[in-house]
Amino acid sequence: MKKLVCLLVSLVLVFAMATALADITVGIVNNPPSESGYREANVKDFEAVFSAENGYEAKTFYSLKNDEQLAAAQQFITDGVDYLLISAAATTGWDQVLTSAQENGIGVFLFDRMIDCDESLYEAAVVSDMANQGVTAVDWLLSQNLPEYNVIHIQGVMGNDAQIGRTAALDEQAAAGTVHIVVQQTAEWSADTAKEIVESVINSGEPFNVIYAENDDMAKGAVQALDEHGITHGVNGDVIIMGFDTNKWALRELKAGSWNYDGQCSPFQAQVISDMIQKLEAGESLDLESKQVISVEKGFDAKTLTDEDIETYGLGE
Amino acid sequence: MKKKNGFFARNAQLIVPLLSILALIVFNLFRDPSFFSISLSVNNSGNTVLTGNLISILNGASELAVLAMGMTLVTAASGGQDISVGALAAIAGSVFVKVLRAGEITPVTVVVAFLLCCVVAMIFGVFNGTLVAVFKIQPMIATLVLYTCGRSIAYWINGGASPTVASPILTAIGSFIPGVPIPTPILIVALCGVIFALVFRFTTLRLYTQAVGINQRAARLNGINAVGIKILAFMILGICCAVSGCIAVARLGYLNHETVLLEIEMDAILAVAIGGNALGGGRFKMAGSVLGAYAIQTLTTTLYAMRVPSTAVKSYKAIVIILIVVIGSPMVKEAFGRMVGRIKAARADGKEAA
Numbered sequence: 001m002k003k004l005v006c007l008l009v010s011l012v013l014v015f016a017m018a019t020a021l022a023d024i025t026v027g028i029v030n031n032p033p034s035e036s037g038y039r040e041a042n043v044k045d046f047e048a049v050f051s052a053e054n055g056y057e058a059k060t061f062y063s064l065k066n067d068e069q070l071a072a073a074q075q076f077i078t079d080g081v082d083y084l085l086i087s088a089a090a091t092t093g094w095d096q097v098l099t100s101a102q103e104n105g106i107g108v109f110l111f112d113r114m115i116d117c118d119e120s121l122y123e124a125a126v127v128s129d130m131a132n133q134g135v136t137a138v139d140w141l142l143s144q145n146l147p148e149y150n151v152i153h154i155q156g157v158m159g160n161d162a163q164i165g166r167t168a169a170l171d172e173q174a175a176a177g178t179v180h181i182v183v184q185q186t187a188e189w190s191a192d193t194a195k196e197i198v199e200s201v202i203n204s205g206e207p208f209n210v211i212y213a214e215n216d217d218m219a220k221g222a223v224q225a226l227d228e229h230g231i232t233h234g235v236n237g238d239v240i241i242m243g244f245d246t247n248k249w250a251l252r253e254l255k256a257g258s259w260n261y262d263g264q265c266s267p268f269q270a271q272v273i274s275d276m277i278q279k280l281e282a283g284e285s286l287d288l289e290s291k292q293v294i295s296v297e298k299g300f301d302a303k304t305l306t307d308e309d310i311e312t313y314g315l316g317e
Numbered sequence: 318m319k320k321k322n323g324f325f326a327r328n329a330q331l332i333v334p335l336l337s338i339l340a341l342i343v344f345n346l347f348r349d350p351s352f353f354s355i356s357l358s359v360n361n362s363g364n365t366v367l368t369g370n371l372i373s374i375l376n377g378a379s380e381l382a383v384l385a386m387g388m389t390l391v392t393a394a395s396g397g398q399d400i401s402v403g404a405l406a407a408i409a410g411s412v413f414v415k416v417l418r419a420g421e422i423t424p425v426t427v428v429v430a431f432l433l434c435c436v437v438a439m440i441f442g443v444f445n446g447t448l449v450a451v452f453k454i455q456p457m458i459a460t461l462v463l464y465t466c467g468r469s470i471a472y473w474i475n476g477g478a479s480p481t482v483a484s485p486i487l488t489a490i491g492s493f494i495p496g497v498p499i500p501t502p503i504l505i506v507a508l509c510g511v512i513f514a515l516v517f518r519f520t521t522l523r524l525y526t527q528a529v530g531i532n533q534r535a536a537r538l539n540g541i542n543a544v545g546i547k548i549l550a551f552m553i554l555g556i557c558c559a560v561s562g563c564i565a566v567a568r569l570g571y572l573n574h575e576t577v578l579l580e581i582e583m584d585a586i587l588a589v590a591i592g593g594n595a596l597g598g599g600r601f602k603m604a605g606s607v608l609g610a611y612a613i614q615t616l617t618t619t620l621y622a623m624r625v626p627s628t629a630v631k632s633y634k635a636i637v638i639i640l641i642v643v644i645g646s647p648m649v650k651e652a653f654g655r656m657v658g659r660i661k662a663a664r665a666d667g668k669e670a671a
Contacts, residue, residue, distance in 0.1 A: 034472035036575060037479050155627055186627035190576040191569050192377075199373045200621035205351070217479070217573055224569055227361040228492055228500075229368050249481045249571065316478055 023057040024281065026050050026083045027076030029069050032062040037247050041315040042112060042267035046085070049270035056274075066090035073097045077104055083277055087112040098122065107280060111269040113161075119291050124276060126269040126293045130165020136299045137242060137263045138169040141210065142178065144240065149179035150208040152201055154194045154218045155186040162265065166214045166244060182208045189214075191221030198225035210240045216250035219243030219259060234258040235302050246300065248314030254302040255310065261302065264313055266295040330593035333645035334608035337591065341615045345370075345622070352622060360493065367498045370618055378614035379502035380406070380561035380578055383509050385588035385606040387557030392589050393530045394550035395449050396598030397456025402558050403581045404467020405441050407574045409434040410562035411471040414480050414572045422484035435559040442555025446548035464582070471574035481571040491567030502564050506607075509560065513603055526550060530598035584613055591641055612641070 028050065033043040043062065050058040059081060061072035066089040076084055077100055084106050088094060091114060098121040101108050110125035141149070153170055156163035163186075173179045183201050187193035194213060201208060202225065211226075211233075213219035219241055226233050233239040235257040243250055244263040253259040272293060276286055300309060345352040355369035384402050391399050416430035441463060448459035472478065490501055497504075517523040528536040529543045537543045561581075566572050590596055591612055592605025616637055625633050643649060 032469075034469050034478070034574070037477075040478050158628055183621075183624055184627060185621060185624070186630070188576075188579070190579060191571075191573065192565065192576075192578075195569075196373065196377050196618065197621050199377075200370070200618060203352075203368070203370045203373060204349075204622060217576060220569055220571065224492070228366065230358045230360045232361070247479060249479065317480065 023052075023055060024083065024277065025057045025059065025079075025081045026085055026277075027073065027079070027081040028058055028060045029073050029076070029084070029086045029088075030060070030062050031064055031087060031089060035064065037316040038245060038265060038267050042087070042269075045268050046270045049274050050085075054274070064089055066093060070094070070097055074100065077101050077106060080104075081106060083107045083109065085109045085111060085273060086115070088115050091116045095121070107277070109273045109276070111273060112267070114292070122291065123280070124273075124286060124288055124291050124293050126272050126295060128265055128297060129294045130162050130265075131168050132165075132294070133162075133244065133263050133265060133297055133299075134166040134169030136297070137166070137212070137244070137261065138173055140261055140299050140301065141212070141240070141242065142173070146209060146240075149210055150182050150206075151179050151210040151212050152198060152208050152222070153181050153184040154197060154211070154213040154222060155184065156214040156218075157188045158186050162244070163214055166263075170212055179210075182206055187213075187218045187221065189217055191217045191224070194218035194221030195225045198222045199229070202226075202229045202231070209238060210242070212242045214244055216243040216245045216247045216262065219250070220253075223253075223258065234260055245315065246313050247316050248310060249316070251300065251305065251310040251314045254300060254305050255307070257302055259302060261299060263299045264297045266297050266313075267315065269295060328602075330602045330605050331608060333593050333641070334591050334605055334612050336644075337612045337641045338608065338615055341612070341619055345619055349622070357498065362488065362493070362495070364493050364495050365498055366493050366500075370622065372500065372503075374611065374614045374618050375503045376500040377618065378610050379500075379506050380564050381581060381584050381588060381614065382506045382607050382610040383557050383561045383564070384554075384581060384585040385592070385610040386509060386513055386603050387554030388585045388589050389592070389594055389601050389603045389606040390526060390550045391456070391554045392586075392594060392596060393598055393601035394526045394547045395456045396530060396596075397449070398582075398586045398589075398596065399445060399460045399551065399554055400457055400582045400586075401441075401445065401460040401463035401467055402554065402585055403578045404464050404471070405438055405555065405558040406562035406565065406578045406581070407468050407471040407572075408441065408474065408562070409438040409559040410566045410572050410577055411474040411574060412437045413559075413563050413566050414482055415475055417482045417484070417487075418475075418480060422482070422486060424486060427484075427486050427490075431559070431563055434563065435556050438555035438559040438562075439552045440555075442552040442558075443548055446551030449551065450544040450547035468574050471572075475572070475574075478575075479571055479573045482566070483570045487567045487570055491564065491569070502568070505560065505564060509557070510603075510607065517603075522549075527600050531600070584610075587638065588613055591645065593645055613638075 028046055030043055031039050033040040050056040059076060063069050069089050070093060073084060074097055084101050094115045095117050098108055098117055102121060108122040110122050112127060114125055114127055155167055174181045185197045187197055211222045213222055223233060223241055226239060231239060233241050241259040242261040243259060244265060246262050246264045250262050254262055279286060352370050355367055355371055357365055358368050360366050412434040413430050416433055445460050445463060448454045449456045492500060494501055525541050525546050528541055529546045533543045565577050588609035589606045591609030594601045594605055616634060620630055620633055
């Protein structure tokens, strides 16, 4: 009888160890996919990479509310996950939860959004560099060698990370005198408002030849205004159209030559994090120069964009 | 006694919205005389169309104007406001897109899609109306439910962010019908106005709504189904949401459930208030709300034309709105009335003395 019990217990232990070896459990705290096209792609990316086939057991929690996210993260710690991956709704209030994770030996990775806390509390943060997106876009614009740059600059919600980063590069050039900003106005990410802003410039009769919209939606609204007023745009058009976020529908506009440029804001951080986790699991150190790992982000030119790019980098449908 | 039911006395309510539009117009004329120039140009689809700030204002205010019409009715009947109109318009727009994406877009499918989204919006209207009329929940709280979850429902209907639809029929609805130089949304608003005018002319809807709004119990004792009238008001607002949702979708050929008609509920309520309608319910004038909507849009367009900095645009808007609302407030109206009375009396005294 004793032998049988011993055998059973050891079998169970071996089985438990085997499953533990096979599966790395990760707790993913993110914003809900309905937030935006970006988030939708982000959530899908994490679900695809941290799947059972890849040897992960993923627990997910999605909320726009920081306190709910905190509670979920705490629950994941109690459940004993191996790693905690967080895209926080707000940058503050996380110290206690992250400290608790560290005490329990749980590796923390931040993605998409930074958290205001000590660097020692997480392994790495895989994020976008919004300022760099702006620089890439403005460099592309200056490489077009236009005789003059009269820019309508449509901004996102003021104070937002993306807005600040994408505005900075253009502001710098305006201060240096290389570009002239005809109007700089916020459309708060809304296509309708962007259309109204562009209409007001058209009606004022002031000349412009570039529309720099800080996301695809606003670029779409701006183009609608141009179409209704008989102004040509895009490749071989009078006005250069620039957008951000690489939605699939926006890249198709590029492909059709109706827009000129679209800057990527990559939601694909899962693979980078997975690679780092595998390294840690193999007992290696991450050896990062900085804990802030910047996602590689491209800018797409309508003239060189391929159908493959649209499939690979486009978000949504 | 003077005749009190003259044209001006009957439409005294419209003075404030008219004056605010007029003030903005005069301000703009001084600022830039060319602000109101209208010209003909050929758009990228090859149509000859009217362009200019006036057209932009009328066109841009379309969704708001339609919503303001429905909001007026709900305000009058229930004595409260519906804050879920933006979310409901997003849901309606989402249904519209869903049906259109199901197959080839023909005039028939567009009509079917529109009718279907009207039905869906009306069902949500009944939901809101029931909470308000049957369960006697304050309208702003009752509609908070849909305000909170409406945009998520809109997302869920299409199962993806920003779906696109493209068709010449949608372009005709959202911007210009070939051969017609006036933007179609302006025509849609006019059509809605005519429909409401006819309904008020040939049915007792206006009378009953006002009766319920002024004194629900008295209305019920007079045989008016107060609960039914309130629910009906919310259903009609639902149709208005469907119309503006469809305009918004057709305008851009896509739907972003998070940003479409964002915060428009506040503008719609404001339009009703600027229109001189009592927010506590009762008597109403729909034309006032529509003028209020155009006043708000004129203000927005003016601020854009003035190139107000992004960070300051909301404060400017707030200042002007405070002015308009204060001028339209009962206190100021009363004081103004007394002043006019004194001037008249002084004149009469002068005449007697002579």
